[in-house]
Amino acid sequence: MRFLLLGATGQIGRLLVPKLLQDGHELTALVRDASAASDLAEIGVQLAEGDLENTFDEAVAKGYDAVIFTAGSGASTGKDKTLTVDLWGAVQAVRYCERHSTPRFVMISALKAQDPNQGKEAIKPYLVAKHAADEILKASKLDYTILRPGRLSDEPETGTIRAASRLDDFNGVISRANVAESIRQCLNHESTIGKTIDLLDGxxxxPQALSRVGEANT
Known part of the structure; x- marks a missing residue:
């Protein structure tokens, strides 16, 4: 299948890339500067130059089976980047996918995005942006899956998680590696289409955790 990855140079994206290539998918990464992502090209990723904060319609117009959004403004940026990357970038991606009949969209959100008031004031703008982007995706015509991981860690992949349509352990943790594997598995499980799934290490x-959520909400 042909996938477009938004956020390929981020921490989750770089963990996801080899998994998708290993599965035999044709993968394109949207990058601001192709020269800064030469390592991705060297392992077989096609590069499309574009910027989430501006128009990147041409990249999506090439036709894909799915778009995967793992992009984020990062903790060191200001509220302006939260709006232009986490919200506006995601909104544009959804609109472009609808325009070009891209059927599938996998969004990486955040656990507390279900209720931004649960978050600390410092991250509330980020959670509000994620919440709004999620709602716009859910209102679209796309076959979406929204994954809402808890606090991210750099621990190794265990291959085991907790997953539910709602988890109230807002202080829970999940490794980025487990999130990457969850994305991979979502693309192989149609039962996750139309679902919003909270994720923590468990x-x-x-595959079983995601399937149970899909079956429970069907």
Missing amino acids: DTPI
Whole structure:
């Protein structure tokens, strides 16, 4: 299948890239500067130059089976980048996918985005942006899956998680590696289409955890 990855140079994106290539998918990464992403090209990723904060319609217009959004403004940026990357970039991606009949969209959100008032004031703008982007995606015509991981860690992949349509452990943690594997598995499980899934590290193998959520909400 042909996928477009938005956020390929981010921490989750770089963990996801080799998984998708290993599965035999044709992968394109949207990058601001192709020369700064030469390592991706070297392993077989096609590069499309574009900027989430501006128009990137031409990249999406090439036709894909799915778009995966793992992009984020990062903790060191200001509220302006939260609006232009986490919200506006995501909104544009959804609109472009609808315009060009891209059927599938996988969004990486955040656990507290279900209720931004649960977050600390410092991250509330980020959670509000994620919440709004999620709602716009849910209102679209796309076959979406929204994954809402808890606090991210750099621990190794365990292959096991907790997943539910709602988890109230707002202080829970999940490794970026487990999030990357969850994205990979979502693309292989149609039962996750139309679902918003909270994710934390846990004891259930990722395919089983995701399938249970899909079946429970069907």
